Amino acid sequence: MSVAKTPLVIIVGFLGAGKTTFLREIIPLFEGSPCTPYIILNDFINAEIDSAMLREVANEVRAISGGCVCCDSAENLKDELASVPLEGSPVVFVEANGTTDPFPLLELLTLDPELAGRYEPVFQIAVINEARWQKRFLPWDRAIERAQAATASHIFTNRSQSASLKQQQRLRKDLSEINPNARASSPRELAAELLSQPSRARLNPSSRLGHSHQHVAVRVALPPLREETLVRWLGSFPPEVLRIKGFVPLLDDPEHPACFFQRTDDDIKRPNIIKTTLSYDTDSCAVFIGRDLDADKITRSLQPYLEAEDLPPLAQSARKFRFPGLPRLKQR
Secondary structure, eight states: OOOOOEEEEEEEOSTTSSHHHHHHHHGGGGTTSSEEEEEEEEESSOTHHHHHHHTTTOSEEEEEESSOTTTTTHHHHHHHHHHSOOSSEEEEEEEOOTTOOHHHHHHHHHHOHHHHTTEEEEEEEEEEEGGGTTOOSSHHHHHHHHHHHHTOSEEEEEOGGGSOHHHHHHHHHHHHHHOTTOEEOOHHHHHHHHHTOOOOOOOOOOOOOOOOOOOEEEEEEOOOBOHHHHHHHHTTSOTTEEEEEEEEEBSSOTTOOEEEEEEETTOTTSOEEEEESSBOSOOSEEEEEESSOOHHHHHHHHHHHHHHTTOOOGGGOOSSOOOTTSOBOOOO
16 A cells, blocks of 8 residues: 655745745645645754744744754654654655755755655755845855755745846846746645645756855853843844844833844844743843854953843843743643
8 A cells, every 4th residue: 555645845946035924824724625734844953943933833843953854853853754644634844954955855855765765856046136146255155045946946036126137038048048947936835735745846966065064153142131122132143244133121111022034145134033921941142153253252352232221131041931820822
């Protein structure tokens, strides 16, 4: 008797491209359907930051912190994929670390007998920030970005309003050359395809990059902050800091006592702030990704902002910050 297989969606995209936002948009589209979405999230150091956000829209979220699932955390990914229950109609989404080399990841998913026998079809959707396409700081970063697009079965481009017409034309030309078989898609279109028993996706594996990470991730604890202080501090870091994200209590908004935040290298003065009314067992912290990062130096850089606004010193920063009187986020 044949065993029913489970659709698997790998979401790749360079740091800050919008992968978590894509998940937050596609997961609600399965509500009321027979399919049960499962999310496996991989990120540097602390995947729980994005996991906490995703638990607002998904019942099943599993986090893999540390190295990329294409190399250091490949076994962790394999274990998580093997543990997804087959009952019902699961659809599994894997959000890969932003610097993931897709070639060894695809090798793992297609050549491992246990996984190949369990998951089909396998999609890889590349999320691309149009304004930042091939404008990354290092040649290695640009090679990773091209590889993620070259191996994708589906491509979702966003932030076109921030890209010049010349940049949009360049992206279209590059994609037509490196991956003419990829299908342009959106969260709604991909959800409809998954719900209509899609055919096998056409992946485009070629030569691997020879993965050798050149990025460093550091994590620093944060005290409660005012939103304006947070925005000013995040904007003080140079573009070489590719991504900053985290979770922090807010001192100046009684209706939203905490927020998730993210700053990418495409608009360093305008970080994305997502406020929340819920409490989490998530450390108040910021995660920085870039080259030659110094956690102590980053921590010290916040001190002048605290002193200028008469805020508590860093020594009083609380881990596992809890908001009294607010409902705890249920682990659904």
